[in-house]
Amino acid sequence: MSERESMPYDVVIVGGGPAGLAASIRLKQVNPEISVCILEKGSEIGAHILSGAVVDPKALDELLPEWREQGCPMAEVPVTDNWHWVLSKKGKMSIPHWPMPPFMSNDGNYTGSLGNLCRWLAEQAMELGVEIFPGFPAAEVLFDENGAVMGVATGDMGVAKDGSHKPDYQPGMELHAKYTLFAEGARGHLTKRLKAHFDLERDCEPQVYGIGIKELWDIDPAKHVPGRVIHTQGWPLSESNSWGGGFLYHQANNQVALGFVTALDYANPYVYPFEEFQRWKQHPEIRAILEGGRRVSYGARAINEGGWQSVPRLSFPGGALIGCSAGFVNVPRIKGSHTAMKSGMLAADSIVAAIAAGREKDDMVEYDTAVRESWIATELKKVQNAQPLVAKFGGELGTVLAGADMWLRTVGGFGIWKPMKHHRDSEATQRADLYKPIAYPKPDGVITFDRLTSVSFSYTNHEEDQPCHLVLKDPEVPTRINLPLYAGPEQRYCPAGVYEYVGVEEGNPRLQINAQNCVHCKTCDIKDMTQNIDWVTPEGGGGPNYPNM
Secondary structure (H helix, E strand, O other): OOOOOEEEEEEEEEOOOHHHHHHHHHHHHHOOOOOEEEEEOOOOOOOOOOOOOEEOOHHHHHHOOOHHHOOOHHHHOEOOEEEEEEEOOOOEEEOOOOOOOHHHOOOOOEEOOHHHHHHHHHHHHHHOOOEEEEOOOEEEEEEOOOOOEEEEEEOOEEEOOOOOEEEEEEOOOEEEEEEEEEOOOOOOHHHHHHHHHOOOOOOOOOOOEEEEEEEEEEOOHHHOOOOEEEEEEEOOHHHHOOOEEEEEEEOOOOEEEEEEEEEOOOOOOOOOHHHHHHHHHOOHHHHHHHOOOEEEEEEEEEEEOOOHHHOOOOEEEOEEEOHHHOOOOEOOOOEOHHHHHHHHHHHHHHHHHHHHOOOOOOEOHHHHHHHHOOHHHHHHHHOOOHHHHHHHHOHHHHHHHHHHHHHHHHHOOOOOOOOOOOOOHHHOOOOHHHOOOOOOOOOOOOOOOOHHHHHHOOOOEOOOOOOOOEEEOOOOHHHHHHHHHHOOOHHHHOOOOOEEEEOOOOOOOEEEEOHHHOOOOOHHHHHOOOOOEEEOOOOOOOEOOOOOO
C-alpha cells in the first residue's frame, strides 16, 4: 500500500466558494506570512457554484472596498427594479415591497453569476499568495492524538469500481494545518461527520433545506431589462400543499437566470421538484419572457433554510465551520453569499490572532462568539421565524405572519413567536397510500424539457470506472421500505435522474444508481426517509462544470 505524502500549512480551507475565498483573502491581508491553501472538488473554481444570484455587497465592501473598480464581474448589473408575484395557475397578483421591512429591499444589490464572482475572488487570493488546488476533494478529516482536527486528506485517484488500483493509481495527500476551515456549502459531507463527531448541533434546531433548480437562458433583447429582479410564490406548489418559489433575474448580455426552489419538508412523496420547475416555466407570465429564447445551462443545488436557530456550534478543536457549511442563508431575502463571506472573514481574524499568540489546533471559541455578536446574527435573528411560519401556515397566511414577525423584530426587538422548531426533512415524507400520484405534463422541448436532456446542460462528467460515491448503508432498504411504502421518491426528488427502479414490472425491483449523472446537489443525502444514502466525494474534478452560473 502506498504511503500518503503530507504538506504542512498554517491554514487549510475546504471549499473554494465565497466563504472559503473570503477567508483566504482576509488571512493574507492581515498577515501575508501565513501559509494558506484551498482544496476545491470541482475541476476549477466556480465549476460547482450555483446560485440565483442577487448579491448584497456588504461583505465584499468590507473585504475589497475597491472591487467595483477592479473588474469584478458582479459590478456589471446593479439591481434596477423588484417584482414579487403571487401566482395562480393563469394569473398573478403583484405584491408591493413597501409593506416589507427596509432590509428586504434589493436597492444597492447586484445580480450576476456567483461562479464568476468566485473565479474573480480566486484571482485576488492567488495574487496574495494563496495556493488553490482545484480537482482535489477533501475526502477525510484527520485527527491528532488529542482528538483535534489536524487537517484533511484528499481522495485517492485511479481506484476502479471494484476497489482495485488502476495503473494510474495515486494515493491521496494529507494536508496538515494549525487550523482547518470547512467551507463545503450546504450539507457538506465532511461537515456532516464533524457535526456528529463533536455534537455541534446539540444546542440548535436541525438544519432544513430546499432544492434549487436553475437554468440560464439567452432571451430576446427586446424583452431584456438589465437588473430586473422577479420573485414568485404560490402556484404550482400550492396545488400539492408544498411551498417554495421561483426567481427570474435579468443579468448581463441579454441573459436571464431563472429557477425554482422547493422546500424539502414536503409530505407528499409524489412531489417532483424538477417537474414543478417545468410547470412554473409554463405560467403565462414566465413563458412570455422565455419565448423566442434558448436555454444554455442547467443545474441544481440544495440550500440551507433553517435560519438562525439552526446555526450549530461553529468551532471545535483544530477547526471551524464557515459559510453554508454552517448555514447563514437569509431565507426571505434569498441571500447568503454576504453572510457566508463575513463568516469566513471573522474566522480568518480569529485564526490570525490565535497563531500570533502561539496557539494551534485548539477550539477557537472566539470565532463562534464573533459571529454571534456580528451583523450576521443581527440580520438572521430578524428573519428567524420566516421559514417555519410559511412551512406551518402555508404560503399566503404564512407570508403575512412572517412579515409581521420580521417588522416586530426590526422595530421592537421581539417577534410574535419565540424561535420556532424544525423537524428534519427526511422525517417529513409520508406514505404513498395517503396521496394520489401527480400527473405532470410532458415536456414541449421549447420551454420545458426532460430531466436527462437537462443534465447534459450541466456539463457533468464523472470517471465511470470508480467506486460509486452514493453509498447505500443497507442495499435492501430501497426495495424493502422506500418503494413499497413511499413509491420510491428518490426517483423524483433527484434533479439529475440518478436513482431509477428497474425490474418493477417483472416483480423483481432493484434500485439502479446512475452516479455519473450526479450534479452534487446533496438532495438524496438530505431527503432520504431512512437516511440510508450517504453522499461521499467522487474522484477529483468529477461533477458539473457550470459556466456562468
